[in-house]
Amino acid sequence: MIINEDSVIQTCGLTKYFGTKPAVYELNLDVPRGCVFAFLGRNGSGKTTTIRMLMGLLPPTRGGGTILGRDIRALTPEIRSRIGYLTEEHQLYGWMTVRESGEFQSRFFPKWNDKIFRGVVGHFGLKPTAKVKDLSRGERAGLCLALTLAPEPELLMLDDPGLGLDPVARRTLVESMIYLTRKSDRTIFFSSHNLSDVERVADYLAVFDRSILRACCPLENFRDSIRQMRLRFVGPPPALPPIPGLLQAIRTDNELRVTCVQNAGEMEKTLRSLAPLEIEPVPLSLEDAFISYLGERGEKTFILSELEAQA
């Protein structure tokens, strides 16, 4: 495997089986240095398993990878201290105060920037003297983030950092992530289900589907390559010819809505051959694009007249 100096994470055929079931299958991932990389996929698609393997916490069944240029099977404490790893089940002690949690954590890191710790804690509106056990979910998340950021890691691995946060706490989290990009060599790798947050912060995205990586590219490329067209006909739409990259076709009484992954010109040419009355591109939001990419594929019929007949 060729180690690319500009990549912070690279994997080659990374695979993990639990019993006979693959949780991650033949994953080839390349995360460029300095980007904000969103790791997307439905629940149980293998995101956390991947992150745990990358952190050296779970041995791969086969394949391998590097993180900050080191083999993930042989990570030293020195390498780990350069990675800020935020998990759902971050270790906090209820009897400590916010400040004591910071002091405790700082002893494990050679580098500790208390200004950052206090800054993030303050940003989330936490009192240093508050007991951890009295914090709300959003406040705990803020404390965990402060503990993760204070050692000034060059790579942040955030496993679903927005999970369970209210909108205000989530926005604060996103603000902190944007603030972190001030240092251009810092990389943020995060998994999320929240496409609104992803749209705000991510440069790159990877889409995981049932243990297989289905897309890995700059966010705008992902958006640009998923296209939807609406075709109107006099009567019922004709049968669809084979279209490469077809994601979904929905037909109603006299309309056909086709979503594809391909170049728009090519798609329009194929669809024009059906001789529709009208054909127009339908702009998609990131969420629409994501759902048509991961949702059920194929042709669907949605005949309005049948519904009306039943009513």
Added chain:
Amino acid sequence: MPAAFHISTGSNTPIYQQITEQVRLAVTTGRLQVGDQLPSVRALAEELVVNPNTVARAYGELMREGLLESRAGRGVFITPKRKIYSRAEGWRRLESLLHALIGEAMILDFTPEELREAFEDKLSQWKHSKGGDHDHK
């Protein structure tokens, strides 16, 4: 700051495009004038809570169009060049706006006469407020 930008996520329009559209609109309506300074990439990114590369992409596009210029060490400014779109592209955009306007007016039960009158009224208000400052240099 002379203009405030608003972005929304979940829109059909990518964020960088929302920014470019708002700058163009602010320039055409005169809310942003030649020589006005825009916030730095970093400042706007933190204000809008979006990735700085998104703002950089929007600014880059506006610079290529000749609407913005970057002056070394001083920031990003609106340039004197006014013409943003080709005539054909201008027509295409106008067409879709007219379409939306007339459609909406019909739904709201306005007669074509009322609509025409309202349009003329608005147009004359604009002429007054913008006065003769529309000199193309």
